Amino acid sequence: MFDCIVVGAGPAGSTTAYKLAQQGHSVLLLEKHQLPRYKPCTGAIAPSVASWLDFDITPAIDQKLRRVRYTWQLGDPIEADLETDEPMWIVRREVFDQCLVDQALKAGVALKDGTSVVGIAFKDDGWTVQTEQGPYAGRYLVAADGADGPMAQWLGFNPEKVRQAYVLEIDLPAPLENPTMAFEFGLVKQGCLWNFPKRQRHSLAITRFLGDTLKNPKESLATYAQSLGSDLEAGQLYSHGLKLWNGNRPLHTQQALLVGEAAALVDPMTAEGIRPAIFSGLKAAVAIDRALGGDTLALAHYSETIHEEWGNDIQWSQRIANIFFRMPKIGYRVGIKRPTATKRLGQLLAGEIRYADLANRVIKRLSGSFLPGRET
Ligand SMILES: Cc1cc2nc3c(=O)[nH]c(=O)nc-3n(C[C@H](O)[C@H](O)[C@H](O)COP(=O)(O)OP(=O)(O)OC[C@H]3O[C@@H](n4cnc5c(N)ncnc54)[C@H](O)[C@@H]3O)c2cc1C
Incomplete structure (x- = not known):
């Protein structure tokens, strides 16, 4: 029996698997596609993610971009530069995700790609994971199967809007x-x-x-x-x-956790999902390591950590998105066109500021412009 089975070899699954193997646990990583696989995604990654990882991801960067252009109906253009020390990193997902998988393999993770999980069952103090190639047994189970995967529902979580x-x-x-x-x-x-x-x-x-x-x-x-x-x-x-973030909810159940987009951690204003996938993978590995060591509250603590360190800030992103995307023309005029907009975006992605630091001012400014007749 493996200490842990991780379903899905995107950034969330590979990070979880890598960190658990590094701590000496036996890990099986199951991925339905043959690797390397392409994931539909534009591949922008905030460089701040590098500080969380103890290996070099820079060889997987395809492009570094500083200039941003905004338009309204292809006109009224605005151009600005991110003022962060490091520009935004743009990756090809088949390259970036494989870089994380390779790291997991080096740490000792067992990988079965081209192996779709078709069912799960809890018995004898562990999970039996059924695949098209046969069953595997694991003490703990991590659902890292992304927005389109079935695991969250199989584990009994309420369905999220996709x-x-x-x-x-x-x-x-x-x-x-x-x-x-x-x-x-x-x-x-x-x-x-x-x-x-x-x-x-x-x-x-x-x-x-x-x-x-x-x-x-x-x-x-x-x-x-x-x-x-x-x-x-x-x-x-x-x-x-x-699966955009839509409120804090439990991300753990019996000997199992949701990570990444399976846990609906995507930023509702920017669709940024790679950074939260890696973040949750790191936290999930800590929790499962502790649980394997006998800490009965470790998985519940994982849910709390994600709520406190991701959800509690991302709720402000959701509030801004709810106003901005309802009245985008006003949002464009009073938000995007401000010279500070791109500066703040860069600072957010660099982890220098949080949505909570901005939200009150942004929401006031957007709401203050919603006078009848202003949105044309
Ligand atoms: C159009 C678009 C653009 C985006 N642009 C960006 C961006 O620029 N920057 C950014 O940060 N985020 C972006 N995102 C979000 C980002 O792509 C995801 O949030 C991120 O990939 C989530 O990582 P993950 O590891 O949780 O899941 P995924 O990367 O989706 O990986 C899940 C893996 O699970 C596998 N799987 C699914 N079902 C099974 C099964 N039954 N058995 C075995 N394996 C299974 C899948 O094949 C997949 O490899 C974008 C998303 C979309 C749709």
Whole structure:
């Protein structure tokens, strides 16, 4: 029997597995795809994540970007630079995720890729995890199977809303000149389009942060691609679920934890999910190590830690998103157009400030502009 079985080899699962193996535990990492695998994602990572890890992730960085461009219905552009010491890191997920998997393997994790988990059952003080290739037994179980995985539901957690998001990857014949991160707010109701270019690739994405199903994502992406001098047909279109944070809730049950997007930890204002996936993976490994050592409260403590150190701040992001995406035109005018907006975004992602430090001022400013007739 393994000390722990981790389902899903994204950033959350690999980090959990790596840290547990490093502490001397036997770990099985199960992944349904053959690795390396692509994950639909624009791959922006705040460099602050590097300080949490005891190995070098910089070889997996494809591009570093400082310049940000915002538009409203492809017009009214604003450009600004992140003022942080280090620019934003942009990764290709098949490269970055494999870097984390390789580290887990070096630490002694057993990996079965191309192995889909099809069921779980608790018996004899441990979990039996059924796969298409047969069963595996583990004392503890970690659900790291992302937004589209089945584990949270199988473990008895209430279902979270899964939004649909799309990525259009357009490979380019030569490196981009002046690559710029870009956000377009006026073309999508209660959502946005964005582009985080790699060295030789545009990565365009679209989602709605509020409300229901995205209408005509393909048409919006085609319009956006055209504005960059490209077109939909030149690229590869992917879709994937997105589980935005929607309140603190327990993330533990009997000898099992949820991590990463399976735990719905994605920032509801920016769709940032890689950093919380790694953060929760680190905390989950600490909790399971303690639980294996006999601490009966360790898993409950994991839920509390994530609430205190992630959820309690991210609730402010949700409040800002609830106002901003309801009245995006006003949000664009009184929020995004402020010279300090990009500076604050950089500081947030660098971990220099938290949403709570900003929220009161931002919410006041946005709400103060919501006088009847102002949103046209
Ligand atoms: C369009 C889009 C753009 C995004 N852009 C960004 C961005 O720029 N920056 C950012 O920080 N975040 C971004 N995100 C969010 C980010 O991609 C995710 O939050 C992040 O990948 C979550 O990591 P994870 O390890 O929890 O799950 P994942 O990376 O989704 O990994 C889960 C793994 O579990 C596997 N799995 C699922 N079911 C099973 C099963 N039954 N058996 C075995 N394995 C299974 C999957 O194959 C997958 O490999 C974006 C998301 C979307 C949809």
